[in-house]
Amino acid sequence: MTGMLVTRYSYKHDIVFRVKNINGNKVLLHGEDIRLEADAPEEDLRILPEADVRKRQEEIKEKEEYSYRLFRQDYQLMKEKKEYEHKKQEPRNVQRFQLPVKVLHIDGDRLYLKKCIELYQRLGLQVHGVYVQEKDLPFEIDALIQKVQPEIMVVTGHDAYSETKGSKKDLAAYRNTRFFVEAVRQARAWSSNLDQLIIFAGACQSHFESLIRAGANFASSPDRVNIHALDPVYVVAKVAYTPFMDKVNVYDVLKNTLTGEQGLGGMETKGLYRTGLPYIETK
Structure with a gap:
């Protein structure tokens, strides 16, 4: 049963999960498309029929392609604006080069990590992807930062808030937020400047504040x-694609995501896209 797609009767089949682990009658579940972790008794689970699997795969693919197209449109506008500015300032025969941004993406889900790396590559970004279980993040973060020396770090995986364990202000009521928080704190010990190491952290229902x-x-x-x-x-x-002299507007960041401002937030941050000249062709 491990790896199968299921829904829960008790939640009216609202979310599709992948079976991660089975311990007696308790089944650990990971969201198939969302970064949510949950558990349920085996009798509460319904195996998703093959026809439903195909249908939802088509729907998810359509949503993902829509977000990708939105981002490419934004990127093209940024690129054209920058090229126009350069043409006003420089001779036409001068070519520029770009410095690639190094991304360290640490993920608590191997399948999600694979999907994310494929998207990074499709977007033309250089990424070092690592699978680390959320509970192990505090023990792994220092060595990974030292090895990769990233400009951007992503710390994500699965999370969930449980009302039965406490209020929304209580970190003990969250499955993995405390591990993400500790990883961010350790990363900030390496670089306290918010514009030198840019960090995304969290998963489903994480404690944003x-x-x-x-x-x-x-x-x-x-x-x-x-x-x-x-x-x-x-x-x-x-x-990564916002020029470093420009600030990243938080709303502009969120509008191309599949979740939006209810699920994601942040603060004004400098872009990291740097160009230089002249371009020298290597032989």
């Missing part, structure tokens, strides 16, 4: 809602 206070530039989830697996990539891409 704690992540921002710990030092994240962008985080989830202001309204404790679920976020899509690919949302962190679009946040990163917007920062």
Whole structure:
């Protein structure tokens, strides 16, 4: 049964999950498209019929392609604006070069990590992807930052808020937020400047305020809602392709995500896209 797609009778089949682990009658579930972790008794689960699997795959693919097209339109506008500015200032025979942005993406889900890396590559971004379980983040973060020396870091995976464990202000009521918070704090010990190391942190229903206070530039989830697996990539891409002399407008970041401002938020941050001249062709 591990790896199968299921829904829960008790929640009227609102979310599709992937079975992660089975321990007796308790089944650990990971959202198939959203970064939510949950558990349920086996009798509460319904295996998704093959016809439903195909239908939802088509619907999700359509949504993902729509977000991708929106981002490409934004990127093209930014590129054309920059090229126009350069043409006014420089001779036509001068070519520019770009410095690539290094992204460290740490993910608590192997399948999500694979999907995210594919999207980074499709968007032309250089990424170092690492699978780390959320509970192990505090023990792994220092070595990874030292090895990769990133300009942007993503710390994500799965999370969930449980009303039975406490109020929304209580970190103990969240499955993994405390691990994300500690990872952000350690990263900020390496670089306290919010514009030198840009951090996205969190997953579904994470405690947004704690992540921002710990030092994240962008985080989830202001309204404790679920976020899509690919949302962190679009946040990163917007920062990576915004010229470093410009600030990243938070609303502009969120409008191309699949979740929007209910699930994601952040603060004004400088872009990281740098160009130089002249371009020298290597032989």
